[in-house]
Amino acid sequence: xxxxxxxxxxxxxxxxxxxDAFTALYRRRQAPVYRFALHMxxxxxxxxxxxxxVFLFLLQRGRGFDPARGAVGAYLFGVARNxxxxxxxxxxxxxxxxxxxxDDDPSLVTNCDxxxxxxxxxxxxxxxxxxxxxxxxxxxxxVLCDLQELSYADAAEALGCAIGTIRSRLHRAHEMLVRKLQxxxxxxxxxxxxxxxxxx
Amino acid sequence: MTCREFVEAAESLTPVQLRLMQNExxxxxxxxxxxxxxxxxxxxxxxxxxxxQVLRTDTAQCEAGPQVEQAVLRAFRMQGFEPAVDERPxxxxxxxxxxxxxxxxxxxxxxxxxxxxxxxxxARVWRDRQSTPVRAQLPAATVVQPDNSEKTAxxxxxxxxxxxxxxxARGSAxxxxxxxxxxxxxxxxxxxxVATAAAVDRQGFVALMFCDPLICSGEEEVxxxxxxxxxxxxxxxxxxxxxxxxxxxxxxxAMRIVN
Numbered sequence: 499x500x501x502x503x504x505x506x507x508x509x510x511x512x513x514x515x516x517x518d519a520f521t522a523l524y525r526r527r528q529a530p531v532y533r534f535a536l537h538m539x540x541x542x543x544x545x546x547x548x549x550x551x552v553f554l555f556l557l558q559r560g561r562g563f564d565p566a567r568g569a570v571g572a573y574l575f576g577v578a579r580n581x582x583x584x585x586x587x588x589x590x591x592x593x594x595x596x597x598x599x600x601d602d603d604p605s606l607v608t609n610c611d612x613x614x615x616x617x618x619x620x621x622x623x624x625x626x627x628x629x630x631x632x633x634x635x636x637x638x639x640x641v642l643c644d645l646q647e648l649s650y651a652d653a654a655e656a657l658g659c660a661i662g663t664i665r666s667r668l669h670r671a672h673e674m675l676v677r678k679l680q681x682x683x684x685x686x687x688x689x690x691x692x693x694x695x696x697x698x
Numbered sequence: 699m700t701c702r703e704f705v706e707a708a709e710s711l712t713p714v715q716l717r718l719m720q721n722e723x724x725x726x727x728x729x730x731x732x733x734x735x736x737x738x739x740x741x742x743x744x745x746x747x748x749x750x751q752v753l754r755t756d757t758a759q760c761e762a763g764p765q766v767e768q769a770v771l772r773a774f775r776m777q778g779f780e781p782a783v784d785e786r787p788x789x790x791x792x793x794x795x796x797x798x799x800x801x802x803x804x805x806x807x808x809x810x811x812x813x814x815x816x817x818x819x820x821a822r823v824w825r826d827r828q829s830t831p832v833r834a835q836l837p838a839a840t841v842v843q844p845d846n847s848e849k850t851a852x853x854x855x856x857x858x859x860x861x862x863x864x865x866x867a868r869g870s871a872x873x874x875x876x877x878x879x880x881x882x883x884x885x886x887x888x889x890x891x892v893a894t895a896a897a898v899d900r901q902g903f904v905a906l907m908f909c910d911p912l913i914c915s916g917e918e919e920v921x922x923x924x925x926x927x928x929x930x931x932x933x934x935x936x937x938x939x940x941x942x943x944x945x946x947x948x949x950x951x952a953m954r955i956v957n
Contacts, residue, residue, distance in 0.1 A: 512774075517771070520771075524770060524771075525767075528761060528767070529761040532760060532761050532762040533757055536757065536760055537757070542760075546762050546763060549766055550762070550770055553770045557770075557773060618756075624749070625753045626753055629753070644713065644750045644754070645750065645753065645754050645757070647754075665709070668712070669709055672746060675746055676742050676743075676746055679746065679749065
């Protein structure tokens with residue numbers, strides 16, 4: 499019954515005191531919010547804190563949500579973005595990103611096939627580091643569009659900018675990612691410098 | 699297809715989409731095969747798409763732990779929610795308040811506009827009253843300001859007062875030289891009302907033209923003039939002295955023959 503409701507309907511019911519509706523909305527939306535915070539911060543702890551803060555914010559300020567301005571999902575990403583920014587300012591996320599122990603974080607690496615798993619985990623780790631080293635607004639675009647598979651319109655809504663801005667940020671971010679991956683593992687990844695030069 | 703067209707076409711696709719691009723865009727793929735630079739760019743984007751795909755797959759199952767859900771639900775239960783039934787009238791109230799507020803603001807605006815118009819008109823009337831009355835543009839006559847000539851004029855004295863300024867003005871009337879001795883004085887409102895109310899008032903002024911009291915607002919001047927003797931039909935030897943009441947618009951309202 500509740501699974502058939504839209505996010506907006508669930509939010510309205512939750513704000514009227516319906517706990518089941520709130521639980522359903524939480525279970526539907528917590529994972530994307532968590533992953534967004536994880537990709538943005540690189541820290542599972544920060545991601546959990548941000549997820550909790552986002553839904554507490556929804557409880558307290560949820561009545562300020564205007565369906566005419568966008569979907570609940572984009573609204574939550576926008577709130578999460580602000581909390582990630584605060585958390586990173588507080589905990590000096592640059593230090594977190596370069597922590598050696600964090601490279602082996604089990605939450606970000608899967609171990610499926612032992613043979614293929616090594617190369618796969620190396621690739622995943624290299625891309626994760628490259629994404630985390632991007633400037634914040636480029637990282638937001640990559641995380642939302644490339645990793646969360648949001649459309650350009652939804653990403654623009656979440657970040658509060660124009661679609662053209664998202665396009666240009668993505669273009670620039672991809673260019674930077676290619677360069678970073680070239681410098682990290684050019685032989686394995688097969689990235690060439692000519693390809694990056696072609697874009698610039 | 700040029701390299702620029704290729705890049706423009708490819709930019710609309712994400713690296714993952716580029717990676718999955720098979721034979722949908724044959725022209726672009728053909729260009730990538732022909733152009734080494736574009737081919738390398740396409741290859742690098744495909745590799746980037748593959749790497750992003752790996753990261754996305756690896757983190758696809760990531761989610762917040764159960765302790766987060768418990769904490770959020772605990773906060774939900776502690777949150778005081780008002781029943782939805784009680785909120786309905788509250789939602790209607792702000793709408794009514796907004797409506798009354800709209801009319802209230804409109805009333806304020808109307809009062810402010812009325813005040814502005816009133817101030818503007820008051821200032822204009824005050825300015826009109828402060829302005830100097832228009833002098834009569836009479837031919838062959840110059841307006842002077844005697845100090846006590848009004849009394850003299852109203853009493854029918856034919857001689858101009860000693861304190862009054864006299865001025866001789868030259869003018870021509872019917873080809874002859876005319877001498878005019880002119881004296882003027884401010885005439886109070888009471889005189890104007892008498893002059894306009896009846897054709898002949900007690901001081902002997904004869905109304906020369908129909909005068910609407912509304913038009914004849916303001917102060918008039920009594921001007922003593924000396925007309926050439928030829929103007930008189932009785933005796934052409936002596937000049938005729940007359941008092942005329944000149945309105946502030948320069949038009950003569952009434953006239954009295956002094957001698």
